[in-house]
Amino acid sequence: xxxxxxxxxxxxxxxxxxxxxxxxxxxxxxxxxxxxxxxxxxxxxxxxxxxxxxxxxxxxxxxxxxxxxxxxxxxxxxxxxxxxxxxxxxxxxxxxxxxxxxxxxxxxxxxxxxxxxxxxxxxxxxxxxxxxxxxxxxxxxxxxxxxxxxxxxxxxxxxxxxxxxxxxxxxxxxxxxxxxxxxxxxxxxxxxxxxxxxxxxxxxxxxxxxxxxxxxxxxxxxxxxxxxxxxxxxxxxxxxxxxxx
Numbered sequence: 001x002x003x004x005x006x007x008x009x010x011x012x013x014x015x016x017x018x019x020x021x022x023x024x025x026x027x028x029x030x031x032x033x034x035x036x037x038x039x040x041x042x043x044x045x046x047x048x049x050x051x052x053x054x055x056x057x058x059x060x061x062x063x064x065x066x067x068x069x070x071x072x073x074x075x076x077x078x079x080x081x082x083x084x085x086x087x088x089x090x091x092x093x094x095x096x097x098x099x100x101x102x103x104x105x106x107x108x109x110x111x112x113x114x115x116x117x118x119x120x121x122x123x124x125x126x127x128x129x130x131x132x133x134x135x136x137x138x139x140x141x142x143x144x145x146x147x148x149x150x151x152x153x154x155x156x157x158x159x160x161x162x163x164x165x166x167x168x169x170x171x172x173x174x175x176x177x178x179x180x181x182x183x184x185x186x187x188x189x190x191x192x193x194x195x196x197x198x199x200x201x202x203x204x205x206x207x208x209x210x211x212x213x214x215x216x217x218x219x220x221x222x223x224x225x226x227x228x229x230x231x232x233x234x235x236x237x238x239x240x241x242x243x244x245x
Contacts, residue, residue, distance in 0.1 A: 041153050042187040045118035051126065051181065053173045057137055058126035060115065117147045117186075128161070128174045140165045143174045145182060153189035155182045159202075172205055179209065183240045192234040206233040210243045 048060030117124060123146040129137030141161030148154040157178045161171050182188040195202050197216060206213075211233040219227035 040187075041150055043185050044147075044150060045116050046124075046186060047116045048124045048126075051177045053177050055130065056170060056173055056177070057129045057131050058143060058174060058177055059129060059137070061125040061127050061142070117145070120147055120149055122147045126174075128159075128170065130170075140170060141174065143178055145178055148192070153187065155186065155188045155191045157182065157191060157193055166201065171202075172208060175205060176209060179235070179240060183237050188237060190234055190236050191240075192232055195231045195233060197229050197231045203231065203233065209235070210239055211235045 050060065051058035115124075116122070123144055125142060125144045127139050128141040128143055129139050131137045141159060143159040144157065146156040146158075148156045157175065159171055159175060159178075165171075179191060182191045192214075193202075193206055193211065195206070197203075203213070212235070214232045214234050217230045217232070220230050221228045
């Protein structure tokens, strides 16, 4: 190849590189503009910390695989071992299957429970305890929050309680603490809950805390060898502020 031809080839290569750099710069500007125009959630990254309500303590839960073998069922045994009927009642509305300890650990890992919220998909899981005078606590349930979208300030929450504790207002008290964390600490724009439509008790709980039912997805999950629907309940920041001011 002649020197002239080589120079022409190099010039074309440099031109292409310049175009790529220009496109990259435009993409960076667009991303920056989108970030500046999007709602910004406060306190991210958020490290897990204990939450307290008038009657409950919500303690951040560590990865159960780091606990001594057999300690992972504490939430099921601390309030008394549930009967098979109670166990089925508590599990029938879960959005995932978890029928034994090994599978429960896999599901826990899949939902990415961590010690802090930082990026989309991160979650914090709390054990819900009734405190005793000596500082110990009786575990009665579990509550979780997940960062659905930091850019859009969207959070998701969920909970499950021992059947023996139903009807005492404990779930509502714990869920209210989660909502306060999402709105008042993180400044979320919207918090949603995904429920099995048959779970009327949780739907009533959502309504009591100001959430509306936004819709129903038909047969969008497959658990226990059957297709299940999902109901979406949610509340916006301004709606939460209106009922708590």
